Amino acid sequence: xxxxxxxxxxxxxxxxxxxxxxxxxxxxxxxxxxxxxxxxxxxxxxxxxxxxxxxxxxxxxxxxxxxxxxxxxxxxxxxxxxxxxxxxxxxxxxxxxxxxxxxxxxxxxxxxxxxx
Amino acid sequence: xxxxxxxxxxxxxxxxxxxxxxxxxxxxxxxxxxxxxxxxxxxxxxxxxxxxxxxxxxxxxxxxxxxxxxxxxxxxxxxxxxxxxxxxxxxxxxxxxxxxxxxxxxxxxxxxxxxx
DNA sequence: ATAATATATGAACAGTTATTCATATATTAA
DNA sequence: TTAATATATGAATAACTGTTCATATATTAT
Numbered sequence: 591x592x593x594x595x596x597x598x599x600x601x602x603x604x605x606x607x608x609x610x611x612x613x614x615x616x617x618x619x620x621x622x623x624x625x626x627x628x629x630x631x632x633x634x635x636x637x638x639x640x641x642x643x644x645x646x647x648x649x650x651x652x653x654x655x656x657x658x659x660x661x662x663x664x665x666x667x668x669x670x671x672x673x674x675x676x677x678x679x680x681x682x683x684x685x686x687x688x689x690x691x692x693x694x695x696x697x698x699x700x701x702x703x704x705x706x
Numbered sequence: 707x708x709x710x711x712x713x714x715x716x717x718x719x720x721x722x723x724x725x726x727x728x729x730x731x732x733x734x735x736x737x738x739x740x741x742x743x744x745x746x747x748x749x750x751x752x753x754x755x756x757x758x759x760x761x762x763x764x765x766x767x768x769x770x771x772x773x774x775x776x777x778x779x780x781x782x783x784x785x786x787x788x789x790x791x792x793x794x795x796x797x798x799x800x801x802x803x804x805x806x807x808x809x810x811x812x813x814x815x816x817x818x819x820x821x822x
Numbered sequence: 823a824t825a826a827t828a829t830a831t832g833a834a835c836a837g838t839t840a841t842t843c844a845t846a847t848a849t850t851a852a
Numbered sequence: 853t854t855a856a857t858a859t860a861t862g863a864a865t866a867a868c869t870g871t872t873c874a875t876a877t878a879t880t881a882t
Binding site: 594596599600601602603604606607608610611612614616617618619620621622623624625627628629630633634637638640641642643644645647648651652653678679680681683690698699701702 | 710715718727733737740741743745750753754757760761764768769794796797806814815817818
Binding site: 645647658662680 | 857859861
């Protein structure tokens with residue numbers, strides 16, 4: 591398992607990779623953000639919020655699922671700072687956390703359309 | 707569950723959301739790509755490949771884990787078109803599928819550094 | 823053809839996670 | 853204060869996923 595035709599070249603890349611490898615903690619954070627975007631039930635919520643802020647009732651209407659399931663997923667998205675919440679009377683109004691998230695979703699959708 | 711202070715405004719957003727919602731299939735594809743990036747073992751492989759193409763032996767060296775585990779994850783990344791493989795003699799040489807993936811990883815790392 | 827090396831894969835197991843159900847909390851109305 | 857509404861949450865379950873172990877496939881050398 592140690593003879594490959596590109597040994598020297600690959601070993602240089604391995605060296606660079608080992609040097610530049612982020613900490614386990616940073617990798618976990620990075621992956622956590624992507625994990626938040628990796629479940630259809632959450633993605634539907636985000637796609638809905640990409641159209642404007644919504645209270646839970648309307649998120650359920652737009653994205654489907656039960657109130658409880660949606661609420662659990664909202665919690666995960668909130669914990670990962672993908673969305674923010676603000677209370678408005680009896681309602682909690684949710685929105686995308688920042689323009690970066692909105693852009694990421696849009697960009698990914700475009701990318702999807704190109705390579706189907 | 708039907709009186710919210712922003713009813714009209716939210717219902718317009720719900721309308722837009724329902725209209726623009728991609729098909730279940732497209733959502734699954736989109737989420738599949740993010741899921742591929744959501745596991746530390748896979749992310750380490752991608753971070754290694756961001757330094758240059760590598761054969762499996764060197765991926766194991768750079769990213770850690772057993773040969774079998776790495777090979778299983780390579781399969782997942784390949785199925786999701788995040789990486790490409792080419793045979794070179796006894797070796798299979800892997801690389802990031804396109805510049806878009808490389809940029810996504812780099813951008814995310816920078817974003818991570820900013821908001822820690 | 824046989825042996826050796828590199829990589830891939832199926833099955834089993836363990837850990838994780840999304841959903842459901844029941845219930846709790848918080849706000850507003852009466 | 854009590855009732856009603858909106859949202860959140862703990863526990864249980866079912867489905868999913870990553871790793872390991874054993875083994876298979878493919879290429880090269882002898």
